[in-house]
């Protein structure tokens with residue numbers, strides 16, 4: 001599909017469509033080039049129409065909060081889709097269940113659960129992503145992951161077919177799942193337990209304090225770079241990095257965080273190549289023992 005064809009096809013989506021759109025400000029690393037097409041979906045009906053017109057002829061990338069991606073400096077020759085406001089709804093489903101759009105921030109879901117006296121969502125206050133990104137990554141911390149609270153996921157495939165997938169049919173593993181790559185998550189339902197506001201709130205404060213003590217905040221990063229070994233007896237990745245890599249190594253403005261050496265940071269104007277070189281440098285020290293998150 002040529003750019004001219006895309007321009008004609010997408011006339012009806014008006015300002016929802018942008019061409020050669022900058023992705024640098026749309027990810028936590030603050031790195032990267034442009035996307036040939038950037039589409040912000042107003043609502044589900046419009047998204048279905050868009051996907052049907054696209055007809056699987058272009059590569060698609062779904063962007064959440066951009067807290068776990070490293071974007072190349074080259075033009076992304078495809079369509080980046082961002083889910084708009086109508087994917088940010090959140091509501092109660094009975095006493096201890098919640099349904100949330102996939103654009104909802106993890107922190108918003110955690111706060112909503114607390115405000116409705118539902119526990120189990122406290123760990124989400126420490127993860128800066130969206131529900132969509134959290135399902136994709138099976139994000140987690142402090143011993144809890146998305147899979148522990150998830151009941152079902154509503155998703156659409158890239159041909160525009162909508163389906164609901166119960167959590168029991170999904171095989172989740174550490175920061176991964178076996179769902180097909182072509183799914184766009186629309187919303188998800190979750191279950192927690194009834195508890196007192198004060199208990200939940202103090203747990204949130206405890207986790208956030210712990211996180212801030214050990215991990216850098218308010219910086220350009222994408223969180224942990226490498227997955228920890230599954231085995232509890234093996235060392236954590238930050239320990240392995242600390243033991244084997246000169247921690248003051250840098251490529252351009254790409255550095256290893258002084259506070260947590262599995263967090264790589266952009267101290268200013270790092271390019272994709274700088275961050276990639278840093279990742280490759282560390283990866284080489286460990287061979288196949290490290291895997292990118």
Ligand SMILES: Cc1cc2nc3c(=O)[nH]c(=O)nc-3n(C[C@H](O)[C@H](O)[C@H](O)COP(=O)(O)OP(=O)(O)OC[C@H]3O[C@@H](n4cnc5c(N)ncnc54)[C@H](O)[C@@H]3O)c2cc1C
Pocket residue numbers: 028061062063064065066067068069083102126127128129130131132133134135136137138139140141183184185186216217221222223224
């Ligand atoms: C400071 C910091 C701390 C972090 N701490 C943690 C932590 O404690 N635990 C942890 O697990 N992670 C952590 N992360 C990483 C990150 O926040 C999580 O992986 C988060 O779940 C990513 O969500 P996102 O919305 O930002 O996704 P993005 O980074 O935008 O995308 C990540 C992946 O999800 C896909 N995706 C996003 N939305 C959808 C959708 N609706 N449908 C289909 N696919 C989608 C994208 O295509 C991409 O493949 C941290 C990151 C930072 C910057």
